[in-house]
Amino acid sequence: MAAYRIQIYDDDPTAALVTQRGLQALLGDEVIVQATTNANEAWLACANGNVDLLIVDPSPYGAAAALIRAVRTYRPYLPILALTAYDTPGLRARMQALGVELYAAKPIELRELAPLVSQALHQVV
Amino acid sequence: MIERDDAVAYIAKLERDLQAAQSRIAALEREAELHARYARDLDRRLAALLSVSAALLISHDIEAIIKLVVQQAVELFPGTANAHIYLIENEQDCRLRLRASAPEHAPAPAFSVLAEMAAKAPRALLLSGPELEYVIHQQHTAHPLSIEDCLWPQSVLLAPLRIEQQRLGALVICGEQLSHLYHPRDLPFVQALADLTVIAIDEVQQRQRAAALQRDLVHTQSLRAEAEARLNAAQAQLLQSAKLAAVGELSASVAHEINNPLYAARNSLYLVEQDLPPDAPQRTFLAIAQQELGRIARIITRMRDFYRPSRGELTSANINALLRETLELVTTHLRHNHVTVRTRLANDLPPIVAHADQLRQVFLNVILNACDAMPSGGELTVSSELIAARAGAPATLAISITDTGVGIAPEHIPHLFEPFYTTKPHGTGLGLAISAHIVTQHGGRITVDSQPGVGTTFTILLPLEPPVTAS
Incomplete structure (x- = not known):
């Protein structure tokens, strides 16, 4: 069975690195985790079709909203997880409105984040 | 003969002169009398005018x-x-x-x-x-x-x-x-x-x-004083809430900015820990680091909650343990203020379903207030007991926190739990407001009983099970 591909977009490079290494370590060979701080790069990966889960940090300074809209338009069935440091009820509602079904707030621990990710992947058929 | 005629004529002339003189005398007398009457008249009028002017x-x-x-x-x-x-x-x-x-x-x-x-x-x-x-x-x-x-x-x-x-x-x-x-x-x-x-x-x-103006002036002055007092109060309140909003906004934005580094730091430690052998000596300090980062995470959450209501988890909590923890937290502060603590905690209290962190905050607020009320030291009594209003009624926990401080003036009592109401020069007026809010969210009540010069007792009544809406 081919490994699941996870694409991370986070405009904080350290956070992106930790998420990538952490998920890779915790989920092992089951997944291939890639991280970028460039929304365009993330978008290209999704558009090429070799992504099973997109993890986005919808920071107010990044291009997350545009990325999510584009992905939702071209890849309507790709699961998206919002992983944010700016957790507010307003953001939660905005993410829902954009069609983002998964939501986690930093500083979540990796051992809590991993099951969420794994669950999302296994729902993908 | 001629001499006699002359004499007769002379006498007649004299008689005429006499008559004329007499009539002149009479006229002068009349005139004098008239003048005298005028003078009396004038005197009378003058006297009358003077008496009128005096009156x-x-x-x-x-x-x-x-x-x-x-x-x-x-x-x-x-x-x-x-x-x-x-x-x-x-x-x-x-x-x-x-x-x-x-x-x-x-x-x-x-x-x-x-x-x-x-x-x-x-x-x-x-x-x-x-x-x-x-x-x-x-x-x-x-x-x-x-x-x-x-x-x-x-x-x-x-x-x-x-x-x-x-x-x-x-x-x-x-x-x-x-x-x-x-x-x-x-x-x-x-x-x-x-x-x-x-x-x-x-x-x-x-x-x-002049009297009307004086009244107007007094009235205007009192109006002005009143308006000034209201303005001052409003300005103080505005300043207070502006400060609070600024603090809230700042803490919320700081909290958010800290989340990313915090996330990276604690999870990096976790990844390090994963690679260590189970008996590695570094684990002790790694655990401390992780624990402390967890504490930072909780503080950050509290700071954020200062700005928006908490959505903490309901857990089963031991009230006595919460009270002891809170007292421990302020031991130094109390000792520094020469406050001795007495506890009368009932044994075998059933656990309560509550937001433990929030209740701790309530206890902390009330205890710190009690400490402030005893500027020259005193005694703080913390007690807990289980009470049942009547047989079959749901059991309630009563927590009393009593100080031997200055007490609260009766006019302040009705406003104690209003937000932004404070009698302390540097108070935010939020402590008791937040406390009352938390207790109400738990389906409980907070009451105060105070006697100026003797002391104050805050009593917090909590049902063992909060109402459904509290979750």
Whole structure:
């Protein structure tokens, strides 16, 4: 069975690195985790079709909203997880409105984040 | 013979001279008597005017003044039938109204014509005989005069009541019918009487005006003081809430900015830990680092919650443990303030379903308030017990926190739990408001009982199970 591909977009490079290494370590060979701080790069990966889960940090300074809209338009069935440091009820509602079904707030621990990710992947058929 | 005739003629001449002298003497005597009468008359009038002016000075009521003046006018001018004072009612239309008469009966309606004339005159007037009749007929062509109206006095004295340029009214004095004519020398006296009257009236009016102004001033000053106090209170409150908003916004944004590095740091440690052998000596300090980062995470959450309501988890909590933990947290602070702590915690309390962190915050707020209320030290008593209002009723936990401090003034008690209400110079007025909110969210109540100078007891009542809405 081919490994699941996870694409991370986070405009904080350290956070992106930790998420990538952490998920890779915790989920092992089951997944291939890639991280970028460039929304365009993330978008290209999704558009090429070799992504099973997109993890986005919808920071107010990044291009997350545009990325999510584009992905939702071209890849309507790709699961998206919002992983944010700016957790507010307003953001939660905005993410829902954009069609983002998964939501986690930093500083979540990796051992809590991993099951969420794994669950999302296994729902993908 | 001639000598005798001469003598006779001489005697006759002497007799004529004598007669002439006698008649001159008689005339001089009459004149002297007349002068004496004038002098007496003048004396009398002067005395009357002086007594009027003395009386006017001490009189503080316009009605009394004008009544006195009309009475004195009848006395002052012999042969006077009646005297009247008319005053201008309102300054726009200059309408005159009869205000006083002596003796007290209403004059003929046509008298108002004389009053109007008097009010417009620059000085006192004397009208008599045909001149008087002519004036009345001139002014009264619109209303034909009746028989009674035609029974005119032979003469009247009119005087305007005016001070500087302001017209106040008129004084009308009527002689008896068919008997007496006033003399022009009466004019200075009537003018003097009118001037005295006007000065007295004016003084009363000025005094009334001054009193009214004084009242207005006092009223305005009290209004101003009140407005100033309200403004100060509003400004203080505005400042307080502006500060709070700024603190809230700052803490929320700081909290958010810290989340990313915190996330990276704690999870990096986790990844390191994963690679360590189970018995690695580094694990001890790694665990401490992780624990402390977890604490930072909780603090950050609290800071964020300062700005928006908490969505903490309901857990099963031990109230006694929570109270002990809270007291431990402030041990140093209490010792520093010379506050000794006594605890009377009931054994075997059932666990309570609650937001433990929030309840800790409530206890902390109340304990710190108690400490503030004892600036020179005192005793803090913390007790807990299980109470049941009646058999079968849901059990309730009662936590009492009692201090021996300065107490709370009765006027503050109703506002204690209002947000932004504070008696401390540096208080936010939020501690008790948040506490009351948290307790209410748990389906409980917080009450206060205080006696100034003796101390204060806060009692927190909590049901063992919170209402469904609290989750």
